[in-house]
Amino acid sequence: MKLSQTGMGTTKLNNIDKMYPGQSILLQTGQLVQYGAGLFAYNTVPLLLRRNVEKIITETLNQYGCAEVLLPTLQPDTIWKDSGRYDHYVQNGTMLITESNKGTFCLAPTGEEAMLEFAREKLKSYKNLPVTFYQIGEKVRNEIRTRGYLLRGKAFPMLDAYSFDKDEAGMALSYENIKKAFVEIFEKIGLKVIPIIADNGDMGGKKSEEFMMISEQGEDKILYDETTGIGLNHEILEREDYAEYLKTEYGISDISNLKEIRTMELGHIFQLGTRYSEMMHGTYIGQDGNETLYFMGCYGIGVSRTVAAIYEQYLLNDPKFGPCGFSLPESIAPFKAQIVPKIENPEKLDLAEKLYHTLNNENIGAILDDRENITMGAKMKDCKILGTPYLIVIGDKTENDQFELEYTKTGEKSVVNFETLLQKLKGES
Numbered sequence: 001m002k003l004s005q006t007g008m009g010t011t012k013l014n015n016i017d018k019m020y021p022g023q024s025i026l027l028q029t030g031q032l033v034q035y036g037a038g039l040f041a042y043n044t045v046p047l048l049l050r051r052n053v054e055k056i057i058t059e060t061l062n063q064y065g066c067a068e069v070l071l072p073t074l075q076p077d078t079i080w081k082d083s084g085r086y087d088h089y090v091q092n093g094t095m096l097i098t099e100s101n102k103g104t105f106c107l108a109p110t111g112e113e114a115m116l117e118f119a120r121e122k123l124k125s126y127k128n129l130p131v132t133f134y135q136i137g138e139k140v141r142n143e144i145r146t147r148g149y150l151l152r153g154k155a156f157p158m159l160d161a162y163s164f165d166k167d168e169a170g171m172a173l174s175y176e177n178i179k180k181a182f183v184e185i186f187e188k189i190g191l192k193v194i195p196i197i198a199d200n201g202d203m204g205g206k207k208s209e210e211f212m213m214i215s216e217q218g219e220d221k222i223l224y225d226e227t228t229g230i231g232l233n234h235e236i237l238e239r240e241d242y243a244e245y246l247k248t249e250y251g252i253s254d255i256s257n258l259k260e261i262r263t264m265e266l267g268h269i270f271q272l273g274t275r276y277s278e279m280m281h282g283t284y285i286g287q288d289g290n291e292t293l294y295f296m297g298c299y300g301i302g303v304s305r306t307v308a309a310i311y312e313q314y315l316l317n318d319p320k321f322g323p324c325g326f327s328l329p330e331s332i333a334p335f336k337a338q339i340v341p342k343i344e345n346p347e348k349l350d351l352a353e354k355l356y357h358t359l360n361n362e363n364i365g366a367i368l369d370d371r372e373n374i375t376m377g378a379k380m381k382d383c384k385i386l387g388t389p390y391l392i393v394i395g396d397k398t399e400n401d402q403f404e405l406e407y408t409k410t411g412e413k414s415v416v417n418f419e420t421l422l423q424k425l426k427g428e429s
Helices: 021-028 044-063 077-083 086-091 112-120 168-189 234-238 242-250 275-280 303-313 346-361 376-385 418-425
Strands: 032-036 039-042 074-076 096-100 103-107 131-140 155-165 194-198 207-214 220-224 231-233 259-273 283-285 291-293 295-302 315-318 322-326 337-341 366-368 390-394 402-407 412-417
Touching: 021 032, 021 303, 021 315, 021 322, 039 044, 044 131, 044 155, 044 168, 044 303, 074 077, 077 086, 077 103, 077 112, 077 275, 112 131, 112 155, 112 275, 112 295, 131 168, 155 168, 155 303, 168 194, 168 207, 168 259, 168 295, 194 220, 194 234, 194 259, 207 220, 220 234, 231 234, 234 242, 259 275, 259 303, 275 295, 295 303, 303 315, 322 376, 337 346, 337 376, 346 366, 346 390, 346 418, 376 390, 390 418, 402 418, 412 418
Parallel strands: 194 231, 337 366, 337 390
Antiparallel strands: 032 039, 074 103, 096 103, 131 155, 155 295, 194 207, 207 259, 220 231, 220 259, 259 295, 283 291, 315 322, 390 402, 402 412
């Protein structure tokens, strides 16, 4: 990517939101554009980061035996009336609807109804089970209290997966399979999450766990034991049978060492049982020839929430000026290196062009800052704004094929030749 082709200018950061500095920087620098409360557009780098997150999700779920599909966001009201959730969602204002001469349509806030409708046509026999379908699609919720920019918006990309099993034992196995997949997904992304015991709430079913990241920016408070790794949502303790529930479902009999911490929810998994199958007549023909209800599980990751969490987690703080940008993990950064040449020097610019094409040919994503009438210092600051892990400066301090290389996370600098530079960017040294 050449910055001269992106329309990117330089922006002086002012009045950064203390609660969400990372996303505040994205907005001030035009990497996110807000259209209204909870409605955002993504510029190139955040969009590519989001796609890298989605790629990790899809590749991992495929490895765990799941099948990707895509459902419409706009859905007829009939499937929501079949499940009995239409009136509830419309009355509390969560679901947006539109009426036309062709009927009433809903913008889906979640996907249980549509996925069951999709699966019912395909999973007609016990021979077709078990199956886990998933999608990454847009969800729309008329959040009255949008919060934290991408953390709680009105329209947002979401991974939602649904398992269909013959019985409760099969559902439990599918649930544990996706739980392992989620842990692996967040490890690959570079975010440390804790699966904690949660209440199923409106979703129904009897067992669920939230995937929480410890963060002061989160809106959740949980009880957590650092030694054992056990975590609980406060809502569990509101159950009259919480002690028996924890012991029966999770084998937990002592919660005396748990302490309250603030967290950010990035994912949630549920054992739904037969609730939705009963409401929407989701059945298959069993081995005995009789109609039998699906046992379902539901699993979700907030993709935009995860992108927001990455930017807040990998924020750079200047000792003098405070939050000044990001250094994204190399494993998910859209571009690994950003080249800043002394543009008024034709030889330096020519060397930068050659390096830019060489890196891209080696599948090392690179940005060339070829913008005119902008100082070298401003360009070097913009490298951090874009979150690029490595800054390559081609200026007066280097000669011939030498390059000044900076690792933006630590500020460590070195002067290297082309061969050494290539080795470092490939992770070979």
